[in-house]
Amino acid sequence: MTLGRALHKSAARTPLAGDAARSAQVSGVGMAGAAAVVGAAATGAGAAEESVRRGRVRLPVLVSAVILVLSMVLSIALGAVTISPADQISTLLGHLPLIGFHSGVAPIEQAIIWDLRLPRVVLAALVGAMLAGGGAAYQGVLRNSLADPYLLGVAAGAGLGATVVIVLGGAGTPILPVAAFVGAVAAVALTYTVAAAGTERAGGYALILAGVAAAAMLTAIQTYLQQQHADQMRQIYNWILGSFAVASWSDIWMVAPYIAISVVVLLAHRRILDVLRVGGDEATTLGVDPRRAGLAIIGAATLGTAAAVSVSGLIGFVGIVAPHAVRLVAGASYRVVLPVSMICGGAFLVLADLVARTVQAPAEVPIGVITAFVGGPFFLLVLRSRRSRHGVL
Incomplete structure (x- = not known):
């Protein structure tokens, strides 16, 4: 030429x-x-286009981050004792090391903020972010917009692990979240083993079917244990429906490393998720190994989800509501969907927890009930929109 x-x-x-x-x-x-x-000129045009793309990512991230912060401030403020934002900031500064800030907040209010409400809000934000990010990642890898982070048996495995500990008298002990985490990871390992045994490699449909089978088997075992220990049924159901009533800083430090690793890996693969959602063959032609990338993404999402449910119980619909709500507003690119879903998922669960602990105060409603009230109708809307676009569910 x-x-x-x-x-x-x-x-x-x-x-x-x-x-x-x-x-x-x-x-x-x-x-x-x-x-x-x-x-x-071409370089300048490319730089301008990249700047526009970054702007499209930064604005939704910034807006969702503001919503999350406001949700956390509101959740800390409301309750039997109302806490002003100024008192929240003063208490937070007073507990930060090396600052030496003396808070004028009354000791009882400091205890309410630092020991009760703040760890609860932070843990809800972490769990919500992980469930939403895990749901978005599963939907991208499996190319199924109805996938959620419990699809491969995480919920059933965690529920069985927690049930075993509760019936053995370990409710409320530190071993409970550990058992739930181990059960969740073991369930996903079982799902992969079953899927790989039936096909040459664990593809998307094989994983889904294996996950359904593994979840059914583990749920059956859990149900049997519940029937054999009817006196502890209430404790088991309270854990299954989810709650942050006993959230503490130790829970946060226990799950934060796993969630942090998961979030970093998922965000590092957000562009690859855009490639994977167009199909495995197309991804291969673009130089992406769909099997290796999918395994890394699902592994990271599973690790974080297992850690999240180990301290919160089984909270449904977050992994479906947040990603789909973000897609309706910000488009389908995972450069936007993944980080914004995480932030919005955190805000959603913080607000759901606020409703759960105040709507029938001093009693608490299980947070899973609140998310189901929101997520159930939303799930039906997603099904209807899919049917109107594709003619099938």
Whole structure:
């Protein structure tokens, strides 16, 4: 191809570059100079396009972050004792090391903020972010918009692990979340084993079917244990429906490393998720190994989800509501969907927990009931929209 033809093709692709080339030729710079001008103009156009793309990501992230912060402030403020935002900030500064800030807040209010409400709100935000991010990741890898982070048996495994500890008299002990975490990870390992045994590799449909089978089996065992220990049925159901009533800083420190690792891995794969959602063959032609990438993404989502449910119980619909709500507002690109879903999922669960502990105060409603009230109708809307677009569920 001659230099003139190359300039012509570049001008056709990039109007800005084409104008620059014609201007350079008219001014007598020559073909070599025109090529240099075209290159500079194309680089500038590419930089401008990248800047626009970053802006499309930053604005939704910023807006959702503001919503999350406001949700947390509101949740800390409301309750049997009302706490002002100023007292919240003073208490927080007073507990930060190396600052030496003396808070004028009454000791009882400091205890309410630091020991009761703040760890509860932070844990709800972490769990909500992980469930929403895990749901979005599962939907991208499996190319199923109705997938959620419990699809591969995480919920059933965690429920069985917790049930075993409760019937053995370990309710309320530190071993309970550990058992739930181990049960969740073991359930997903079982799902992968079953899926791989039936096919050459654990593909999307094989994983879904294996997850359903594993969940059914583990749920049957859990139900049997419940029937054999009817006196502890209430404790088991309270855990299954989810609650942050006994949230503490130790719970946060226990799950934060796992959730942090999961979030970092998922965000690092957000562009690959955009490639995977168009299909495995297309991803391969673009240089992405769909099996390896899918395994890394599902593994990270499973790790974080297992950690989250180990301290919160089984809270449904977060992994469906948040990602779909974000897609309705910000589009389908995972560069936006994944981080914004995490932030919005955190805000959603913080507000759900606020309703759960105040709607029937001093009694608490299980948070899973609140999320189901919101998520159930939303789930039906998603099903209806899929049917109207594709003619099938």
